[in-house]
Amino acid sequence: MKPTIVVVGNGMVGYKFCEKLVARSNAYRIVVFGEEPRRAYDRVHLSEYFAGKSAEDLSMSSSSWYADNGIELHLSDPVQEINLEVKAIHSLSGKIINYDYLVLATGSGAFVPDIPGIEKQGVFVYRTIDDLDKIKEYAVNAKSGVVMGGGLLGLEAAKALIDLGINNADVVEFAPRLMPRQIDTAGSAMLQSKLSQLGLSIHLNKITSSIEGDGCVTGLRFNDDSLLETDMLVISAGIRPRDELARLAGLQVGTRGGIVVNEKMQTSDPAVFAIGECALYEGMIYGLVAPGYEMAEVVVSQLTANDKTFNGFDMSTKLKLIGVDVASFGDAFISEPDCRTLVFEDTHKGVYKRINISNDGKYLLGGILIGDAAAYNMLLQTVNNKIVLPPDPEDLILGARGAEQSGGAGVMNLPDEALICSCEAVSKGSICSAVNNGAVNLDALKKCTGAGTGCGGCVPMVKDLIAGTLKANGQYVKNVICEHFDYSRQELFDLIKVNKLKNYDLVLDHHGKGDGCEVCKPLVASILSSLWNDLIVKQDTIQDSNDRYLANIQKGGTYSVVPRIPGGEITPEKLIVIGQVAQKYNLYTKITGGQRIDMFGAHVNDLPDIWGELINAGFESGHAYGKSLRTVKSCVGSTWCRFGLHDSVSFAIEIEERYKGVRSPHKLKGGVSGCIRECAEAQGKDFGIIATEKGWNLYVCGNGGSKPQHAQLLAADIDSKTCIRYLDRFLMFYIKTADPLTRTATWLNKLDGGMAYLKNVIVNDSLGIGDQLEEEMQLLVDSFHCEWKEVVNNPELRKRFAHFVNAPHEKDPTVKLETMREQVKAAW
């Protein structure tokens, strides 16, 4: 029989151990016990659970992976006892398994300080999916939240509270600075000011003496007797290795916790290994995933007759998700006279960079980056590979000059052994050879090398390496529109604007080649309307089919008709007209998900007549066919609703009227809710407005669809005028810079600097283009026209709505309809 390995803990490192072992050997029977109810998941990206990822999305493996690899997996069944004498474990459900080798991968738990009142309801930790479910449920009724602990995880948790809709999030830290393990005092000050822009209040030097509240937490009392009121508390005060099992079994543990291991990851019993966050190596717990993976690698190597050993690990980190770049690398704290320190600070932009250089000026030892960490990967490589510095090392951190260093050319100069992805231990050499063997995009490369699949921090560098390698082979491809235009959308937008080109043929003659296609025609059409807002039917054949016929084509070739119903408000008289029109032209009617009414099944010939009747009754085009504003959903708001704070319907109508007809890279949707109950689902929209006691909160870049994403707060408690001003700027900035067919959420995800940058541009006007954006939007608003009105009143244009040009009154005989629930439907 095969020797048995029992793995205790199915977390990130326990899983990685199994993955590495089965890849290299089938000589063992593997039995895994996990305390949590689900398969190992990506804890590093835990916060994305709040951003809409499901537990399954975060899972490290498919549901059949363990069975496919012959691994016995027992979930919700923690190991309770180890008997080292007879080499057996006992689990909660009563299983007893004899092992030849035991691997402890029990990870760590949140450290919860012993403060009076800590047991109250509304106090949480932030470690597992179950923890997040509880926080999410409780946050529904919470207006404010506090995170105890201003370290890496604490800041991440605080950002998550904001994303959950808690407007007042506070961070309490007992040290005099944030992230005390990673950054220095000056860096902390810069970080603090950036975080306050995100809506986080930071309290330093605060020692909590008790948690107040009667049953449920209501506040934190500090030892200076001050009180911070709150509806909930998340503790993130550090981690405590889960060594209780090992301790009970008599294995050696450290005085401050952790299972003592040697360089082979063996515990005091040579048949028992410990890896990941529960292992204590040379007095140190490695609270990051990459060293845990390295430990898993060491044990696999020991078990497969190699003898790789663990020799410590680089603890450089780059903080993700928080909306502000923060990174520290190498020896961040070494200071003069042991080195030369260079600091670059720009309080206006909120950038702080510090690098520590050896006294002979040759090597980079470490550093800290706040506000702009674009150079992180390159600087880390410079430290780790002992690359000799250029004569002017300040170039490394100086704005644009620094950024260039991190570009394609820089990475290509690294030695082949340079470790690019530390989670998966992939070197530059393996990445470049994978590219040469055909893995020319990120997805393919991830699949064959694993690079970038862990924390994701190396992805920018991996992309640079792909581009760099392709370029070296002479096959570099630029992000161009299509074969007819050698430009990105943004470049073409600027060219068309500067050269004042008004139609597609001129654009093609000046900047393109060939005769165009279905990609560049609608794209140029969209740019032309965003710039000049001319009537789109004047150039109908460059429009996508829906824009060309001002209606959405349906199965079987008929069209749908969607009049605008701003804010979802409609009079009984208008409802009757819709009913009459639908009856007359035999149309199917349905209330849409966007709070208006869609009529389906119209013959192309009937469209002008149908619209004629609708326009007579006071309707306008709903632009359901265009890449343009769809609907601004509203809730009933203060005019009727007992909770309503302001008149959300009036504001939704005002906004829908303002932006209707504006063409954009993709469709735009908005919402206005009268209070935080959010019945208009505004946070799922490209822009969402929610009434507060003091005004409105403006959220941007939300999305429904297949990858739902919550909108993020752009500005809080603003008045209606400011709200519209910010919206003008935001929408115009998006229209000018987004790639074609990119919704605002995807655009933001790709935007360098993310939400913090966007906020800076829109709210702080950091690029100085605020006025210009507002003017450009005003031009579009002022030049609005209802396209259908123009067509209905123009016989020449009406003529285009015929199915047969040689028999204009005949309808398409191939259209077939059938009946379902007393209405028509396409027979298909």
Added chain:
Amino acid sequence: MEVLEDVQWVLACYTDDVPENGGACVKHGSEQIAVYNFSRRGEWYATQNLCPHKQQMVLSRGMIGSAGEACEPKVACPFHKKTFSLLSGECLSGEDYQIKTYPVRVIDGKVYIGIV
């Protein structure tokens, strides 16, 4: 040697019935034919109106353009953007579809389609 076929030239419509750089549909008995006015190149084309992908009567409402170095004229179906050569009727999106093409003649503002 020249192959002589019995081509019948049918008056389909007038030049100003078909929008510049776009298409329109003409009825020929029970057949529907898409006619394209590729005015950028001063050329006219005609194909079947039915898109073979999901059997939709819509090719005349598609966008026209060119593909490749040789500037092969093409039409893109408005439904799922499969593209077809206006010269050979071959599907250019890598699938095995084939559409019928017809010769076109324009004389004195009249558009004739050649039916075999």
